[in-house]
Amino acid sequence: MSDNRNADSGETTTGHVWDDDLADYTNQPPRWWMIGLTASAIWVVVYFLMYPAIPIATSGTFTKGIGVPGTGQWTAVKEMEADMKDVDDVRGKFEKRLKDMAPAAILADKELSEYVSRSGKVLFSDNCAACHGQNGIGTTDKQGLFAPILNDDDWLYGGTIEQIFESIANGRQGMMMAHKTSLSAQEIDALASAVAQGNPTSTPLFTEKGCVACHGANGKGMQAMGSANLADKVWRFSGTPEGIKYTITHGVNDAGDKETRNAVMPNFSAAGKLSQSDIKKLAVYVFKFGGGKASDPAPAAN
Amino acid sequence: MNDPQQIKDMEAGGVTGLYREHAEWHVNSGEKTIHAKRMPGFFRTFKTLSESLWLFFFVGAYLRWNGRQAILLDINHRQFHFFNLTILPQDIWMLSLLLLLLAMVLFAVTSVASRVFCGYFCFQTAWTDLFTWIEEKVEGPPGKRHKLDAAPWSAEKLRLKAIKHFLWLLVSVLTGISFTIWFEDAFQYWRDLLSFNLTLLEWVVLVFFILTTYYFAGFMREQVCMWLCPYARIQGVMCDSQTILPAYDEKRGEPRGKLRKGDVTGDARQGDCIDCFQCVQVCPTGVDIRQGQQLGCITCGLCLDACDSVMDKIGRPRGLIRYASLDELGGKPVKKLYQHPRTLVYVAILLLAFAGIVYGLTHLGSLTLRVAPERQPLFVRMSDGSIQNKYTFRVLNKTDKDLTVRVIAEGGIKDQIIVDSGQKQLVTHGKASTFTVFVKAKEENIKKEVTRIEFRVENTEDPSMGAEYHTVFNGPKR
Numbered sequence: 217m218s219d220n221r222n223a224d225s226g227e228t229t230t231g232h233v234w235d236d237d238l239a240d241y242t243n244q245p246p247r248w249w250m251i252g253l254t255a256s257a258i259w260v261v262v263y264f265l266m267y268p269a270i271p272i273a274t275s276g277t278f279t280k281g282i283g284v285p286g287t288g289q290w291t292a293v294k295e296m297e298a299d300m301k302d303v304d305d306v307r308g309k310f311e312k313r314l315k316d317m318a319p320a321a322i323l324a325d326k327e328l329s330e331y332v333s334r335s336g337k338v339l340f341s342d343n344c345a346a347c348h349g350q351n352g353i354g355t356t357d358k359q360g361l362f363a364p365i366l367n368d369d370d371w372l373y374g375g376t377i378e379q380i381f382e383s384i385a386n387g388r389q390g391m392m393m394a395h396k397t398s399l400s401a402q403e404i405d406a407l408a409s410a411v412a413q414g415n416p417t418s419t420p421l422f423t424e425k426g427c428v429a430c431h432g433a434n435g436k437g438m439q440a441m442g443s444a445n446l447a448d449k450v451w452r453f454s455g456t457p458e459g460i461k462y463t464i465t466h467g468v469n470d471a472g473d474k475e476t477r478n479a480v481m482p483n484f485s486a487a488g489k490l491s492q493s494d495i496k497k498l499a500v501y502v503f504k505f506g507g508g509k510a511s512d513p514a515p516a517a518n
Numbered sequence: 519m520n521d522p523q524q525i526k527d528m529e530a531g532g533v534t535g536l537y538r539e540h541a542e543w544h545v546n547s548g549e550k551t552i553h554a555k556r557m558p559g560f561f562r563t564f565k566t567l568s569e570s571l572w573l574f575f576f577v578g579a580y581l582r583w584n585g586r587q588a589i590l591l592d593i594n595h596r597q598f599h600f601f602n603l604t605i606l607p608q609d610i611w612m613l614s615l616l617l618l619l620l621a622m623v624l625f626a627v628t629s630v631a632s633r634v635f636c637g638y639f640c641f642q643t644a645w646t647d648l649f650t651w652i653e654e655k656v657e658g659p660p661g662k663r664h665k666l667d668a669a670p671w672s673a674e675k676l677r678l679k680a681i682k683h684f685l686w687l688l689v690s691v692l693t694g695i696s697f698t699i700w701f702e703d704a705f706q707y708w709r710d711l712l713s714f715n716l717t718l719l720e721w722v723v724l725v726f727f728i729l730t731t732y733y734f735a736g737f738m739r740e741q742v743c744m745w746l747c748p749y750a751r752i753q754g755v756m757c758d759s760q761t762i763l764p765a766y767d768e769k770r771g772e773p774r775g776k777l778r779k780g781d782v783t784g785d786a787r788q789g790d791c792i793d794c795f796q797c798v799q800v801c802p803t804g805v806d807i808r809q810g811q812q813l814g815c816i817t818c819g820l821c822l823d824a825c826d827s828v829m830d831k832i833g834r835p836r837g838l839i840r841y842a843s844l845d846e847l848g849g850k851p852v853k854k855l856y857q858h859p860r861t862l863v864y865v866a867i868l869l870l871a872f873a874g875i876v877y878g879l880t881h882l883g884s885l886t887l888r889v890a891p892e893r894q895p896l897f898v899r900m901s902d903g904s905i906q907n908k909y910t911f912r913v914l915n916k917t918d919k920d921l922t923v924r925v926i927a928e929g930g931i932k933d934q935i936i937v938d939s940g941q942k943q944l945v946t947h948g949k950a951s952t953f954t955v956f957v958k959a960k961e962e963n964i965k966k967e968v969t970r971i972e973f974r975v976e977n978t979e980d981p982s983m984g985a986e987y988h989t990v991f992n993g994p995k996r
Contacts, residue, residue, distance in 0.1 A: 330952070351892075351894045351895065353894060353895040365898070367898040367908075368899060368900050368906075369900050369901055370900070445901065448901035448902065448903075449901060450899060450901045504954065506898060506906060506908050507898070507900075
């Protein structure tokens, strides 16, 4: 090696010379760099042993690794479960409290009510939004509104927190017979135009033909049976004269009429679809859309 | 440099020429420890005083104010306390102005008087100064230190080194602790520390600061300035021929030569520099100022003290090495400070940033309001035919008490009703509280699809404390 020295500096070179006088020094890489390289190489081996590594093409499997000391063999599912536990730990204290509380009490508790407005969003999207629309704006089909808007203050079965809970927990299914045989076309026309004007009692047919039996003497409906309020500005299906005629002609949920309107709110406690806690949360969530009504007796305004 | 062969080599860019150039521009790269001599003088005193401002770093966090730490950068709770002021993340834009202000102070000072920050205030300079001071107290003056380093290991050497490193580590530990307690309650931190009850993050920060302080101030020293610190490079760019910096007066000093007995100083054949190397020996970064401005010079002025003391001894006027601009040394006319446009630009930006901070601090307010109108649905038709909008209010309460607020609206729709407008909303101090507000209006009063509306929340006890927000009321298509 003694030959391979740079003429000026005297440093050892590799002996290769390019372009007359260009040569490589034979310096070692820096110590810290070598330590880093060695440590990385050792780490690769350790990591390789600890975690799943070699995919085995023919058997469609892989080496499972000896696991992380203290936690056993690593799997993605275990990691996910640990992450889920973290989430549950955060939610746990709220969930534990609202388990034994009435929906109205949850609504009145500022902290829980805030918790529900956030966690209820997922429940609502998963279970309710398909029919009621995201944020309860309702969905329509070709015959009109398919499921009621939940943001307004018109409720077929009542808008107190208890009534909303009841609707979700046990489901709702109203019924209106088809009148295509019992009423003449002119009678249906007259009734439909009176209803469309928001003044159903303006025609004597409303009383004569028995509409009052379900919709009440003033046409404002009866929440006990879920009959619609015909005197307000919110429409269950459609507010156009054609839409109203259709409803009168074919009824709602009338098994005898193939073209009848369908309006079924499923029972969400059936078959354990939703837990009582989840239903409570949904009731509070829906109540807070803006249409919820104060329970009787109304709590004193503070 | 007059060797024709050498000049030819360098002109050709030949590799041997580069070696010679390398020798010419050799800089200290830390292969041997610099043991700088300490000499008293004006700049030494100035440097000691300016560096002692860092004492506030060690004691400032223990100041209390109204029952809590006076200056607390509480990152955990996302709020900064500065005496009576509480600054929440919403006001953090002022931090960018503060950084701009500090940058401009650095720029302006550097353009006037070069690397003042490096020489007199930088923590690397200050801590290194402290560490070498400890070293001198323990191991003695530079000559002894060089000998001790070269000497074989003995009980005495071990004793001295152990004391030194112990003291260094002590300072490092104090530095680590003092840094951390600006970010959390100082006394609580000490309790946690003494009971070994710190969180993992706190341990990591502490150990990191201990190690970096110990290593940077004890071992790396001037190498940090030369190879790690970006400011050394940035500041070099900000100096120009008008900037004053510690400089060697070549005209006066050269040709230099050793002073021999009987020589008449001031002899025309010999310059004032007697080549005594005092300026090099006192330099904490080991540069020779007589080679001109260079990267290693942190402009600490210690060589000025050294040279002046020598000039006094040999009866020559002071200032062979002095703060002077390149214009002055080159015999060009020296411009006045106000004729330095770059400095004026820096000062202008600095003043703007300062004005911004003053504005921000005087307009912090006690409440901040953000209102988000519901996007889906934009509005809801109620059973009486009226149109209802839903708004999510976020009220940030910057006071240190919980308050109740009420909501008022201006503009918007004629005869609009804020649902439950009598209701008081609780807003918790130091954080944002969220609540929902519904506004209802008769459809016949809604003239436009989108109407501007201004909300105001105000403290129920003190209506002058409030916050406003402009948003819109959405209605059906017209």
